[in-house]
Each structure stands twice: as C-alpha cells, then as structure tokens.
Amino acid sequence: MKRELPPLPYSKRALAPHLSARTLDVHYEKHHRGYLEKLAKLVRGKPEEKLSLEELIQRATGDVFDNAAQVWNHTFYWRSMRPPRGARPSKHVRDALAGSFGSLAEFKQRLAEAANGRFGSGWAWLLKDARGRLAIQSTANAENPLQQGSVPLLALDVWEHAYYLDYQNERERYVRGFLDHLLNWDFLAANLDAAQVLQNRASGS
Numbered sequence: 001m002k003r004e005l006p007p008l009p010y011s012k013r014a015l016a017p018h019l020s021a022r023t024l025d026v027h028y029e030k031h032h033r034g035y036l037e038k039l040a041k042l043v044r045g046k047p048e049e050k051l052s053l054e055e056l057i058q059r060a061t062g063d064v065f066d067n068a069a070q071v072w073n074h075t076f077y078w079r080s081m082r083p084p085r086g087a088r089p090s091k092h093v094r095d096a097l098a099g100s101f102g103s104l105a106e107f108k109q110r111l112a113e114a115a116n117g118r119f120g121s122g123w124a125w126l127l128k129d130a131r132g133r134l135a136i137q138s139t140a141n142a143e144n145p146l147q148q149g150s151v152p153l154l155a156l157d158v159w160e161h162a163y164y165l166d167y168q169n170e171r172e173r174y175v176r177g178f179l180d181h182l183l184n185w186d187f188l189a190a191n192l193d194a195a196q197v198l199q200n201r202a203s204g205s
Helices: 021-044 053-059 062-079 091-099 106-116 173-181 186-202
Strands: 122-128 135-138 149-157
Touching: 021 062, 053 062, 062 149, 091 106, 091 135, 091 173, 091 186, 106 122, 106 135, 106 149, 106 173, 122 186
Parallel strands: none
Antiparallel strands: 122 135, 122 149
C-alpha cells in the first residue's frame, strides 16, 4: 500500500497567532513526515505493508505500531483544528456535549484537564466508546482509542513538539488556545454523525 503524507487542510500560517507557521512547519514536515518515512521503512517488503493504518493500529506492536499510530493521530489532529475565525458549535453538537458532560463549558474543562494532566507525551481525545457513549480520554505516547474499539471524534496533541516553540513549558495556555480558538466544530459534527451511522449499523437499526 502506497503511503503518502496527507496535505495540511490549511496553510501553515492559518492558525496564527495561536500556533505559528514555524511550529506547523517543524511539526508537520519533521515529525509527521518522519513517522511516515520510518513506517515505510519498517514495513517494506513485509505483510504489514499491505495493511491500512487502522489495521496496523489494531494489530501491530512496537515500532510499527508507534509510527503507524502517530501518522494516523497527526492526520486526525490537523483536521481537529481550523483557522481562528469565530466558528461556533451547532445546536446538534452543543446538545450532544451537554447531554454527556453537562454543558459546553464543562466539556472544555474536562478535555483541558485530560490534556494538561497527561504526564509526558501523549494525546487527549473526545471519543464515542464501544457502548455508544461520549467520553474523554488521555493516552500516552502513540496510543489511540481505536485500540479499544472506540471512535475518535477529536484529538489534541500534547507532545512538546506540538507547542514548545510557541509556548515553551506553558501547555495550559496552548490547550486553552486550541479549545477557545482552533477547535474545528464542523469536523466534530461530521464525526458525530459518522459515529452514529456506525452505531446504527452495528445495532441493526
């Protein structure tokens, strides 16, 4: 299976002032591309070369898993953001989040706590779990909710390379900028709808 680096869904300058073009250049061109190139070398000529990223996340271990998951995670993370133009969640999204977390503000607080509470490198996720419930989860390193049969809806990268050039050690400020200015509500809405379709199919309804 040919693997290519997906293009960013916006220019490298589009997330400023919350994430700089310099950060996106290093993060995307060095880290994301680096994971893809390492994965290609690891699976070249092996049966894993024919597997999708999702299949590798669920089946692989060690370096193959780490690099496959990081390629998938980063692609999902880029799409979880959009340029800071004052977009707001739809009523559908607000109702879903309020139904699970009490309010939109409480959802943001819970996701911020998961992101800021992750010691070392990792991710914070909004997901729909195997029972169809919305949940927030923090994972270490390259770990991904797909491993537990959950459906990722939103991803926040809290590896230091995601924010250090702009925020140094102030992870909390980076997280707040993501939640207040960069979160892609349309992407979240589309993922909620897609997850509901999958749940309906699984239940036969």
